Amino acid sequence: NAGVTQTPKFQVLKTGQSMTLQCAQDMNHEYMSWYRQDPGMGLRLIHYSVGAGITDQGEVPNGYNVSRSTTEDFPLRLLSAAPSQTSVYFCASSYGYGDEKLFFGSGTQLSVL
Amino acid sequence: EDKVVQSPLSLVVHEGDTVTLNCSYEVTNFRSLLWYKQEKKAPTFLFMLTSSGIEKKSGRLSSILDKKELFSILNITATQTGDSAVYLCAVGANFGNEKLTFGTGTRLTIIP
Numbered sequence: 219n220a221g222v223t224q225t226p227k228f229q230v231l232k233t234g235q236s237m238t239l240q241c242a243q244d245m246n247h248e249y250m251s252w253y254r255q256d257p258g259m260g261l262r263l264i265h266y267s268v269g270a271g272i273t274d275q276g277e278v279p280n281g282y283n284v285s286r287s288t289t290e291d292f293p294l295r296l297l298s299a300a301p302s303q304t305s306v307y308f309c310a311s312s313y314g315y316g317d318e319k320l321f322f323g324s325g326t327q328l329s330v331l
Numbered sequence: 332e333d334k335v336v337q338s339p340l341s342l343v344v345h346e347g348d349t350v351t352l353n354c355s356y357e358v359t360n361f362r363s364l365l366w367y368k369q370e371k372k373a374p375t376f377l378f379m380l381t382s383s384g385i386e387k388k389s390g391r392l393s394s395i396l397d398k399k400e401l402f403s404i405l406n407i408t409a410t411q412t413g414d415s416a417v418y419l420c421a422v423g424a425n426f427g428n429e430k431l432t433f434g435t436g437t438r439l440t441i442i443p
Contacts, residue, residue: 222373249428251428251429258435259435260335260419260421260432260433260434260435260436261374261419261421261433262433263429263431266428266429274429276429306372308373308374312428315427315428316426316427316428317428318362318363318365318379318421318423318428318431319365319376319379320374320376320428320431321376322367322373322374322375323373324371324372324373325372325373
């Protein structure tokens, strides 16, 4: 099993550009989420989904959009990149809402210039 | 606001030493406490502790939860260079994965 797969691993953007971070899982997990990890701070939740067609905001949702058209995929879109969005992004999934044992992808290092 | 504090921020020890990592928390309606190991990139799950399971052990790693004093410790005995990583503590509250609050982590370095 591949688990949680994130692409790309690295990305450099200019301010104002948009892009999509891809996340796919092959474990038939209902719950999927996106976190960002910044130096000196814990992982912070951006958006999450409890199943196909259902998404909700986390702690730091501004500047990001998500959709969940299938159980497997949960892309994260940056609408107009800003330097404050420079971070490492992790996709994570679990069997269901309320199952806190998360499986993480390998992360995307994003730099916005 | 829920809070998770890990200490120390970093720790350097020699191979074979025993280490203790700390995680204290203040959350409303505590549900669970989880430990993750983050080596290069992806955090990987180590333990989950709840009211019904306050002590866990796997090989050289063990963890306990003190719900009265609101903290957990992660012990690693006979450390190896492969234990070098950032160890993350997360606390869940109420019912819902979006209630997970992560600490900033302890960076553990094992010197051969």
